[in-house]
Amino acid sequence: MVQQRLLQTGGEPSNSEKRNEIWSKMWRMNVPAATKLFVWRAVSDLLPTRKNLWKKKIVEDPLCPICNLNEETISHVMWSCPATVDVWGDTRSPISKWPSGDCNFEQKWLDLCRVMNRESIEKVAVIMRGIWYRRNKYVFENKFWRPGNVVQMAVTGLEDYYSVNEKKTGLNKGKGEDRGESHWRCPVDVDFKVNFDGAFDQSSSKIGMGVVIRDKKGRLLLL
Ligand SMILES: [Zn+2]
Structure with a gap:
């Protein structure tokens, strides 16, 4: 003690x-x-x-x-x-x-x-x-x-x-290491960029998904 x-x-x-x-x-x-x-x-x-x-x-x-x-x-x-x-x-x-x-x-x-x-x-x-x-x-x-x-x-x-x-x-x-370090970058030669991610919960058989759309200046258009 x-x-x-x-x-x-x-x-x-x-x-x-x-x-x-x-x-x-x-x-x-x-x-x-x-x-x-x-x-x-x-x-x-x-x-x-x-x-x-x-x-x-x-x-x-x-x-x-x-x-x-x-x-x-x-x-x-x-x-x-x-x-x-x-x-x-x-x-x-x-x-x-x-x-x-x-x-x-x-x-x-x-x-x-x-x-x-x-x-x-x-x-x-x-x-x-x-x-x-x-x-x-x-x-x-x-x-x-x-x-x-x-x-x-x-x-x-x-x-x-x-x-x-x-x-x-x-x-x-562990999750971070699996995915690696990544940073969002503005789209080149296109007007919009779509990022999405999903997850599956085996115990409840449910799927979750998220989508983010930004324009070429990084402004948020859809979350
Ligand atoms: Zn007392």
Whole structure:
């Protein structure tokens, strides 16, 4: 397990710079789109935590439904709740030193992105989603997963995602190599050029075909 240490960051960037950095790092992560969206909602404090629901007068108290010790803010759910500390303390977690206590979660996420390598931060992202999933399972179904189960589900899911993506990349690469590198060129001595491609799906016995017609200046006439 890689020992991770949070570094103290220097001069504080403006809020918009911070947001831009968070956004660009987040969308470069190799994780399912739903996980990126989840992290964005968490970092932006848009999840329906008890504290947020209480502020909107939807629930009567803001206490964490799991530990009942503190208000359920986003940093409490993801960071300082005793139940969450147990998840991050799992041997397969990418973080072994996790400073407890409430924090500005947006800043904490940014700090993590700055000090962790890409694979580790992707693990953190899927585990965060797993923590929220477990929280909802407890709130709505009264079932509580062990910390190891949360990490196991998250890490296995991420590995599956990597392997499916690798296969897809391999297939696309293979297709490209079979066809060779080709670039469209304007027609010479004729007014139009027609390009077409087709595919046959053996399992459903369906054929798909696409046709593109351009004039000699490359202007699109038919797609
Ligand atoms: Zn709690």
